Structure formats: C-alpha cells, structure tokens
Amino acid sequence: MSSIVTLTLNPALDISLHVDAVVPNHKIRTDPPRYDPGGGGLNVSRVCRRLGEPTTTVAPVGGPPGQRMLSLLTADKSPDGTADNARIVAIQGDTRQSVTVLGRQSGDEYRFVLPGPTLSPGEIAACLAEVLSAAESCRCLVISGSMPHGVEDDFIEGLVGRLSDCRVIVDTSGSALRAALTSGAYLVKPSARELGSLVEGDLITEADVTLAAHEIMAWANIEVLVVSIGAGGAIAVTPEQTFRLRAPTVQVRSAVGAGDSMVAGIAVGLHRGLDLPRAVALGIASGTAAVLTDGTELCHASDVERLLPLVHMN
Numbered sequence: 001m002s003s004i005v006t007l008t009l010n011p012a013l014d015i016s017l018h019v020d021a022v023v024p025n026h027k028i029r030t031d032p033p034r035y036d037p038g039g040g041g042l043n044v045s046r047v048c049r050r051l052g053e054p055t056t057t058v059a060p061v062g063g064p065p066g067q068r069m070l071s072l073l074t075a076d077k078s079p080d081g082t083a084d085n086a087r088i089v090a091i092q093g094d095t096r097q098s099v100t101v102l103g104r105q106s107g108d109e110y111r112f113v114l115p116g117p118t119l120s121p122g123e124i125a126a127c128l129a130e131v132l133s134a135a136e137s138c139r140c141l142v143i144s145g146s147m148p149h150g151v152e153d154d155f156i157e158g159l160v161g162r163l164s165d166c167r168v169i170v171d172t173s174g175s176a177l178r179a180a181l182t183s184g185a186y187l188v189k190p191s192a193r194e195l196g197s198l199v200e201g202d203l204i205t206e207a208d209v210t211l212a213a214h215e216i217m218a219w220a221n222i223e224v225l226v227v228s229i230g231a232g233g234a235i236a237v238t239p240e241q242t243f244r245l246r247a248p249t250v251q252v253r254s255a256v257g258a259g260d261s262m263v264a265g266i267a268v269g270l271h272r273g274l275d276l277p278r279a280v281a282l283g284i285a286s287g288t289a290a291v292l293t294d295g296t297e298l299c300h301a302s303d304v305e306r307l308l309p310l311v312h313m314n
C-alpha cells in the first residue's frame with residue numbers, strides 16, 4: 001500500500017517530436033517520435049518515485065493510445081525495479097493524446113492537446129470507487145490535471161468528503177480549479193496564470209499575485225494555497241502565514257512538467273513530515289529541476305538535491 005496516491009482523470013499519451021523548424025505549407029520531417037505517459041497525476045507519480053516515494057496511480061484508460069500509455073507507465077521503473085502501482089479503470093473512449101513539437105532552430109515549443117474522451121456516469125463512479133479503495137489508508141492524495149468531459153465540478157468536493165486522515169492536494173484549471181478551492185482539500189496549487197483567471201484585473205507584479213491569493217483565501221475552503229510563479233518560485237498562503245520562496249536561476253530547456261514536478265516535491269515533502277515551507281521548497285527545487293530537462297522528460301533526483309539548498313525564503 002503506497003502512502004501517496006495520485007488520481008489522473010484525463011491522462012494522455014504524450015508524443016514529442018523534434019523538427020528543424022516549423023514552417024507553414026511545407027512537409028516537415030520529424031525525428032523519430034518519443035512517447036511518454038502523460039497527464040498531471042501520472043507525471044506526479046513518476047516524479048514521486050524518482051524522489052524515492054513510489055505511489056499508487058489511479059487513471060481511466062481506453063483504446064490503443066490508452067494501452068500504449070499504460071505499457072509505458074508500467075515499464076517506467078526505478079533502477080531498483082520499482083514501478084508505480086497502477087490501478088486502472090477501463091473506459092469505452094480513447095485516452096487523450098498530446099503532441100509537443102520542438103523546433104531546433106528557434107528553440108520554440110508547440111504543444112497540441114487533443115480532446116479527451118467523455119466519461120460515462122458509470123465510468124466516473126468506477127473511478128471514484130477505485131480511488132476511494134486506493135486511498136483507504138493513504139496519507140496523501142494528489143488530484144492533478146484537467147477534468148475530462150462528463151465529470152462535474154463538484155467531483156473533487158464529493159471525493160474529499162469521503163476521505164478521512166488523508167491530505168488532498170489539487171492541481172487543476174478552469175472551473176474545476178474554482179470548485180477545488182471550496183472543496184475542503186488541504187492544498188491547491190494554481191500557477192499565477194491560472195490564479196489570474198479567478199480574479200478581476202491583471203496579475204502583473206508579485207504584489208498583485210499575493211493580493212489575489214489573499215482575496216481567494218478569504219472565501220476558499222482549503223488550508224493552503226500555493227501559487228507558483230514560474231522562474232520567480234512560489235507564494236504560499238495559509239490562514240496563519242504568507243511566505244515567498246524564490247526559485248534558483250537556471251538555464252531553461254523546457255518548462256513542460258514543471259508544475260507536476262513541483263506538486264510531486266510538495267507531496268513527498270509533506271509525506272516525509274517536513275513543515276510546509278520546507279515541503280514547498282522541495283516542490284520548487286523539483287519544478288526548477290524539471291526545466292533543466294528537454295521536452296516531456298521529468299526532473300532528475302540529483303538536480304533536485306543540488307537545487308534544494310538554493311531555494312530561498314524572503
């Protein structure tokens with residue numbers, strides 16, 4: 001039984017392509033594609049394992065893309081042979097695919113996210129039953145990624161209400177993010193961009209972000225709001241404290257997976273009994289480590305270890 005469980009309701013088969021340049025109206029030859037299992041919670045699971053905490057990962061899986069994603073997930077083992085414990089709910093529709101194209105000349109990344117399947121009420125109920133069973137004696141459940149069609153915004157609140165002694169961490173977007181903020185979850189991690197979609201006016205400075213985070217905590221029903229601000233690190237707000245942690249300055253290769261790596265670092269930190277600032281610092285080191293790697297490649301534990309002492313509070 002893993003102590004960290006992740007739920008990915010809209011997982012994906014990630015396809016990464018390298019090209020010389022993206023030019024219109026021409027055939028663009030690509031290098032051989034790289035395939036990875038993707039979607040918020042699956043990435044969180046893979047990073048937790050790299051940081052030394054194998055997880056149980058719950059996800060609906062369907063069609064040939066889903067089977068490919070699943071075989072990549074189960075083949076992704078740590079050097080000691082540990083893989084994540086995958087608890088799969090078979091669904092009728094095809095698992096989503098997502099395509100990242102990296103232009104070598106410009107260094108620009110283009111990300112195409114195909115629409116995912118619509119889950120039926122029976123499939124949603126099966127996902128709920130599976131995650132409740134997986135989370136029975138776990139201490140931390142991470143719900144991450146977008147919500148598929150068919151899943152109502154109150155899904156997270158309903159799930160949180162049926163768990164006891166389990167800290168729930170949520171990283172999602174759009175109307176599901178707004179709903180997560182009143183769900184009774186322990187911690188919600190929007191990016192500053194996502195936070196901006198919840199308040200009036202633009203969030204330009206860090207003071208704007210802090211003000212917006214306080215405004216949201218005034219009506220939210222969660223214990224911790226961690227707003228990630230890319231290269232700036234993060235601002236965390238609880239009813240008792242507000243703190244700001246700066247990310248180390250690094251050479252960015254790809255920001256894909258930074259948020260998922262950050263959430264994994266926070267979950268691992270809390271699971272290991274670190275206090276909140278130290279857990280968020282581990283999250284920032286993991287997020288920053290993820291930007292050092294190409295495309296969909298996730299962070300390396302050695303980079304996280306090296307960067308952690310460079311995360312500063314102020």
Ligand SMILES: Nc1ncnc2c1ncn2[C@@H]1O[C@H](COP(=O)(O)OP(=O)(O)OP(=O)(O)O)[C@@H](O)[C@H]1O
Pocket residue numbers: 190191192193194228229230231232233234247248249250252255257258259260262283284285286287288291
């Ligand atoms: N350019 C960067 N330099 C250093 N660290 C970074 C950089 N970009 C991201 N990070 C790290 O990754 C964390 C998460 O990044 P970010 O705030 O962009 O969230 P995100 O979830 O990836 O964003 P979104 O979901 O809006 O795409 C940051 O808090 C930071 O630790």
Ligand SMILES: [Mg+2]
Pocket residue numbers: 171191259260
């Ligand atoms: Mg994100």
